Amino acid sequence: xxxxxxxxxxxxxxxxxxxxxxxxxxxxxxxxxxxxxxxxxxxxxxxxxxxxxxxxxxxxxxxxxxxxxxxxxxxxxxxxxxxxxxxxxxxxxxxxxxxxx
Numbered sequence: 001x002x003x004x005x006x007x008x009x010x011x012x013x014x015x016x017x018x019x020x021x022x023x024x025x026x027x028x029x030x031x032x033x034x035x036x037x038x039x040x041x042x043x044x045x046x047x048x049x050x051x052x053x054x055x056x057x058x059x060x061x062x063x064x065x066x067x068x069x070x071x072x073x074x075x076x077x078x079x080x081x082x083x084x085x086x087x088x089x090x091x092x093x094x095x096x097x098x099x100x101x
Contacts, residue, residue, distance in 0.1 A: 016035065016038075036085070036089075039081075039082060039085070040082065042078065043075075043078040043079055043081075043082045046071070046074050046075040046078045046079075047075045047078075047079065049071050049075070050068075050071040050072045050074070050075040053067060053068045053071045053072075054068060054072070
């Protein structure tokens with residue numbers, strides 16, 4: 001999947017993958033896999049942050065609903081993107097497995 005067309009992406013792992021694709025050329029699997037793992041780590045971190053802010057809000061320790069909504073939206077967007085990447089990877093895997101030799 002060509003990610004060079006993505007613009008205005010704020011995710012550091014995605015930016016590193018796009019920059020590496022421009023300089024690497026061969027698209028080594030290990031770099032793609034490492035980028036995917038970094039994306040999963042970032043998604044997990046965003047989910048944990050949103051959950052932590054939600055608990056703080058529910059306990060009355062935080063009163064700013066704006067920050068809570070921003071954290072929840074970031075976590076939801078990251079999870080949606082991660083699911084989309086996973087679906088594309090599975091689609092590519094199934095295509096490869098169905099090829100005639």
